[in-house]
Amino acid sequence: MSDAATLYSSIPCNFCQRVKIALSAKGVAFENVEIDLVRRPSWFRAKASGGTVPLFECDEGAFYGSAAVNEYIDERWPEPPLLPSAPAERVRARMFIDWWNHKGPTAPYEERLMNVRPEREKAVEERLSRALEECEERLAALDYAGGYWNGQSLSLVDAAAAPVFVRFAGLRHFHDFEIPESLGQVRAWHDALLEDPHVRATAPDESELLSMLTDYRVVLKKAADAGIEVPVSSAD
Numbered sequence: 001m002s003d004a005a006t007l008y009s010s011i012p013c014n015f016c017q018r019v020k021i022a023l024s025a026k027g028v029a030f031e032n033v034e035i036d037l038v039r040r041p042s043w044f045r046a047k048a049s050g051g052t053v054p055l056f057e058c059d060e061g062a063f064y065g066s067a068a069v070n071e072y073i074d075e076r077w078p079e080p081p082l083l084p085s086a087p088a089e090r091v092r093a094r095m096f097i098d099w100w101n102h103k104g105p106t107a108p109y110e111e112r113l114m115n116v117r118p119e120r121e122k123a124v125e126e127r128l129s130r131a132l133e134e135c136e137e138r139l140a141a142l143d144y145a146g147g148y149w150n151g152q153s154l155s156l157v158d159a160a161a162a163p164v165f166v167r168f169a170g171l172r173h174f175h176d177f178e179i180p181e182s183l184g185q186v187r188a189w190h191d192a193l194l195e196d197p198h199v200r201a202t203a204p205d206e207s208e209l210l211s212m213l214t215d216y217r218v219v220l221k222k223a224a225d226a227g228i229e230v231p232v233s234s235a236d
């Protein structure tokens with residue numbers, strides 16, 4: 001079984017960094033192919049994911065959907081494990097990831113980050129605030145006391161959350177955003193994850209990230225002015 005692997009990814013995409021974090025934690029070498037999301041090449045659209053990043057190719061196939069890919073990476077390269085061994089703990093981790101992706105901050109953070117319509121600003125701001133407040137409640141219900149999600153070591157939950165926290169730099173830059181002080185658990189989790197070596201090793205250079213987001217927002221503004229809605233990502 002060969003370990004040669006390729007990841008098609010894009011710097012602004014939080015889902016891509018999730019896979020990079022898992023690969024980094026496992027020490028799996030891979031070739032990274034950067035995909036320009038604005039001018040997505042036709043050869044890439046013809047691939048298995050239909051043009052969506054991240055796409056992970058290895059000797060066993062072509063896989064996409066960051067949550068599924070990260071589970072595959074965790075099973076294929078078992079050390080160190082990124083999910084707990086007890087079934088009940090595993091399902092709790094998966095439930096949190098599912099919430100983070102579908103009802104949590106994943107979509108609201110991106111909507112706020114990429115919003116170019118002032119009339120929508122209040123609504124997207126409120127949606128993100130609600131998601132972060134719910135995150136605070138969920139962490140409190142887990143007796144979170146700082147550090148990683150499970151209090152011990154990096155897990156797939158942290159790998160899902162960290163790239164969103166990393167991109168809060170864009171929220172600060174474009175929207176003057178900070179996690180409210182009242183959300184102490186969320187702040188603690190954010191701060192801990194930004195210190196993790198695998199998160200740091202896979203995080204984009206902040207000025208490069210901001211420059212790419214600026215370009216993307218220009219495209220979105222032109223589209224908005226022309227009455228075109230551009231979906232930027234999908235949690236499904």
Ligand SMILES: N[C@@H](CCC(=O)N[C@@H](CS)C(=O)NCC(=O)O)C(=O)O
Binds near residue numbers: 053233234
């Ligand atoms: N649910 C997917 C979402 C991936 C996604 O939305 N990627 C964006 C970039 S952040 C993309 O490629 N969007 C364009 C498209 O889907 O055609 C995952 O978890 O990997």
